[in-house]
Amino acid sequence: MNRYEFIVIGAGPAGLSGAIEAAKAGMKVLVIDENHRPGGQLFKQIHKFFGSREHKAKIRGFMIGEKLLEEATSLGVEVRLDTTVMGIYKNREIICTKDDKIEHIKGDHILVAAGASENMIPFEGWTLPGVIGAGAAQTMMNLHGVRPGNKILMVGSGNVGLVVSYQLMQAGCDVVAIIDAAPRIGGYGVHASKVARTGVPFHLSHTVVKANGDDHVTSATIGKVDSNWKIVEGSQKTLEVDTICIAVGLSPMSQLLRTAGCLMAEVPQKGGLIPVCSDYTQTSLPGIYAAGDVAGIEEASSAMIQGRIAGAQAARNSGYISDEEFLVRVTDLKKSLGQLREGMFGHEMKGRTDIVKTEEGFTLSKSLLEKGYIDESELASFPAAAACENEYEVHPIIECTQNIPCNPCQDVCSKGCIIVGDKITKLPIISDTATCTGCAMCVASCPGQAIFLVKKSEDGSAIISLPYEFLPIPQKGDKGMALDRKGESVCEAEVVLVQSAKALDHTVVLSIMVPAKYADKARFFRAGGEKL
């Protein structure tokens, strides 16, 4: 029987990272994945990631996946795709498929990095074609190049709901609304803003009541919920949609761990049933580790670190690295993981509705939490978002108002204009000594698309440079309307510059000219002349 020192189940961020870490220490590693492509959820993430350089910030998800695979294979890791692990049996024996056969393989150590699956909510008509999980819609679009529908209702305003809504629009769909039964938007404010400025409305405290249609969805009825989750009389309205996307959370895909007999615990904040693990990803069964979403729903960046901890464990337990070296590695990794878990959306804070101020003491934008866009009046409290001293010089406006571990803006400015500091959850501030050259690298690199360049002119006009990731890419000279943060037209605009250098990595920087008095409002561009 084939025996490997380290078997990794799942070639996603956690699995590949674990494989790399173990292979670097000299171990013989086998990675198995049931999908045709490696990278797990990464392969369909087309947006730029948060975090810092070590967390692979500002790199698009699918590229991270490709890089991880490259690194793994270059280290001699064996990767088997289209291979399903059917079960984990006694003595760490697995049965996996191999074309039309099954193979028994044993591992000295097994890392289960099987990820998570989407949650569902049942409602009248939920079995009609047209009701689809947001993750499934994302796979359809980004992997298979097929639009799931044309007019979409997104149910759920966590990061998945927000990010997929944006991607649906990039694919050419019309996102009619984003709803959430909670009174606050669950995902990052910047993800919501990206969507809100294109005109997509948010309806919080709303849930889907019914999907209408005979053999497919033709509309959706939504209703307001009271504090007891009951539909408020008379609050129902019907939206014309052909697709209802469900983004109501993920649950760890823990079947393999449970069939193996790992001790599990029910932890709602982490997605449900998770394995009881030591600090270093060790489950209750010796030699079996769990990392990534299967160990508790988080982000890909956390998954990568957890995977590496598991790889280091396997290496230590197999004698490839010493105890001392192991401790050095995992201490570093745990510190990095800790950074990612800080901020408003971190572990400890998840689900809390009482946070009203940022770490710095600024009042959080209520409008951002409830409607998806910052109200102009709230911007004044955020130094980097308020107008600077000399508005006639090009200067960045950073509408980043929630503590999220993220700092590519700092690293990407060659002049040192933007400062985040060691604690990467801190809101960026603009240096009052450095001079902005208007290169717009920050505009393109901010994963939240929250940075704009503004320059007013003596002639009463202003130029706003904004990040743009839709097709068709506007041309210089195109005329259209400038939209404000909530997606309403504010004035006519003309495209004066389109920047799309390779360094910007597919985020076009669009510079539009608007009357100066709208410089504080204009944050998006729609080609064509109709005022909305």
Added chain:
Amino acid sequence: MNNSADVIIIGGGVIGCSTAYNLAKQGVSCLVLEKYEIGHGGSSRNGGGVRQSARDVRELPLAMYGVKNLWPTLSEELGADVEYCQKGNLRLGKTEKHMEILRGLSGNSAKAGLDVWMVSGEEAREICPYMSDEVIGASYCPTDGHANPMMTTLAFFRRARQLGVRFITGESVLSIEKIRGKARRVITDQSVYEAETIVIATGYESRGIASSVGIDIPMKKVLLEALVTEEQPRMFDQMLGTAEADFYGHQSKHGSFVFGGSSGIEDYTIDTENSVTTPITAPCICRGIIKYFPILQNAKIVRTWAGWIDETADKVPVISRVSEVPGLVIAAGFTGHGFGISPIVGLLVSELAIGKETTLDLSEFTYDRFKAKM
């Protein structure tokens, strides 16, 4: 919470629930204590056979009584569909050696009055056209059949509960105590219960519980495994088995095929806390099935599971009052063929518990029959 009843049944499997139902029907107050969920053990894991053929002849009267008098109307009686299907049992053979085994088994049963006989390969294929040409013959018993063991257990539970039986789950029985010469108390890890009569119906856990009052039932745990397919188009209704018992199974009402089997070395299977499947058995069962029913090779298996049978030294159960411990009744050791006789056993055990003369003779199933070879 009133912790006493006329009868306490330890074990919420099909035997315990069937007994509880029968007691309730006779107006006897009854309390069932179950450690896990209703039907946790063999009751929910077996292959669903309601079979008379190929049984030890001692069990035959029980099996035949049940098939004749109880199974055909059980769904109606319990108000839930137990999916009983009486379309016969084919026990298949591919070699002359198999034929010898089958002739022996069927001969013994026929002598005892069962309608079972040998058929040729062609005749077998007429009854069930899906079997391969490799089958050269079979034993056939037209009144055998199958049912849904999970539903049957829960149907007995549901009806018994409706009739007033108290079921308490999450109760782990540690010991039984005699008070003034009679078995009276049941000690769990949370409580103490009292009854006039105590019935042990806990499958392989029965040996441990009985030992607390000085009784030993010689039995061992043997791991058997099973698998189920996705829904298939309706193919055949017979219960199937093979001469050397490589597998047995049927197509359920739902359309899925349920098959049970063993690895050949199941006597030595490592004891795990939860009964989990070994990596070698399911593939072995599959190979067995495909040899006989090539059409099933593309059927997708959705689940495999395992269960411990309580195999007694002579492979038939203990269904008996325990004379040396008045008030104690044991109904265990069904050795993997308890489901088919569960309705009649429930009636018989209720009679033992009340002290009535039993409907059938149970002298072959006494608790103290196990003797040395000389």
Added chain:
Amino acid sequence: MKNLQDRSVDMGEFVAMPDDDLIICRCEEITKGEIRRAVHDGMTSLIEIKRYLRSGMGLCQGQTCAKLVRAVVAAECKASPAQFELAQPRSPARPIEMRTFANEE
């Protein structure tokens, strides 16, 4: 089973609700009403409900419906979902043809 449960506790009259025909287990088409009725029949373990109704026995083996069934049962018992142990997953992790499973390398 961690908790002691007296199954004789009166669950009250079964009151039909307008959404009883809502499908909860899509693979086997088990409705909310069927689950609620089973609870009223004394079945408060998710494993019992699965065996009685077949919810969770279909192709996805409960991946979609397990939490949803639990929510219905918990609501009917007026208890927290965390008190109900989910049914045990078993191998194979995905449906597999008999001929593949039989074909060991």
